[in-house]
Amino acid sequence: MPRVHTQTARKDLYYRGKRIEDPKTKSGYRLDRSQPADEDDKVQIKKGQVYYRWKFRYGGEIRSTVRPRPSQLTQSSFLSQAYALQERLEDFVGTEWQDIVDEAVALADEARELADECQNSLDNMPYQLQESDTGYLLQERIEEMEQFASECEEFQDEGTLQDQYEDYEDAQEAFQSLCINV
Numbered sequence: 001m002p003r004v005h006t007q008t009a010r011k012d013l014y015y016r017g018k019r020i021e022d023p024k025t026k027s028g029y030r031l032d033r034s035q036p037a038d039e040d041d042k043v044q045i046k047k048g049q050v051y052y053r054w055k056f057r058y059g060g061e062i063r064s065t066v067r068p069r070p071s072q073l074t075q076s077s078f079l080s081q082a083y084a085l086q087e088r089l090e091d092f093v094g095t096e097w098q099d100i101v102d103e104a105v106a107l108a109d110e111a112r113e114l115a116d117e118c119q120n121s122l123d124n125m126p127y128q129l130q131e132s133d134t135g136y137l138l139q140e141r142i143e144e145m146e147q148f149a150s151e152c153e154e155f156q157d158e159g160t161l162q163d164q165y166e167d168y169e170d171a172q173e174a175f176q177s178l179c180i181n182v
Contacts, residue, residue: 001073002054008161013045013063032080078141081114082182085148097168100175104155111152111180115145141182148180 017033032046045051045065052068055061056075062068071083085107092103097160122130122138129135155161165171 001070002056004049004052004054004073005069006052007050009045009047012043012047013051014041015044016041028095033103078114078118079182081110082141082145085110085114086180089176089178090174094172097161097171100155100161100171101122101158104152108149108152108156111149113147115142115149118142118145144181146176151178156157 009036013033014036015096017031017035018035018037020032020035021028022030032075045063049065051063051065053061053063054073056070069083069157071087074080074083087104091105094100094103112139118138118141122135122142125135125138161171165174
């Protein structure tokens with residue numbers, strides 16, 4: 001994952017920025033985000049505002065006024081989706097028993113879809129590669145997603161939940177304590 005830096009903006013930073021001639025660069029231009037590209041270019045980060053910036057190895061710098069989530073800090077499709085499931089679980093706020101049941105069904109379905117994608121990738125690999133480290137990694141991911149889906153399914157019956165937990169807050173806390181080990 002890339003390192004995230006926290007900074008305070010010394011100038012207004014615009015979304016697009018102005019292209020300025022620069023003979024030192026290969027293209028002959030550089031981007032100056034402290035100047036608007038045109039009258040439609042809006043301020044992304046205001047002067048004095050704290051923002052976060054990070055950069056992937058082969059990509060441009062990304063800036064945000066909100067701390068990035070783990071799902072934003074990876075370029076792996078699987079990890080991004082798995083982290084997003086975990087983030088949904090951590091951010092879950094419900095008010096009724098049925099809210100937990102509905103979210104558990106949705107998370108279990110998405111986890112199973114992710115496991116199916118990994119299984120398809122594994123099945124499409126040549127036999128020799130299936131026995132390699134990549135094959136074992138895919139198998140571990142499949143098992144982890146299946147296990148997470150099974151844990152979510154334990155929360156899919158409202159009657160069982162009410163019998164198992166004294167009040168709604170205990171059930172919600174137990175539901176949010178589920179985790180994906182990837």
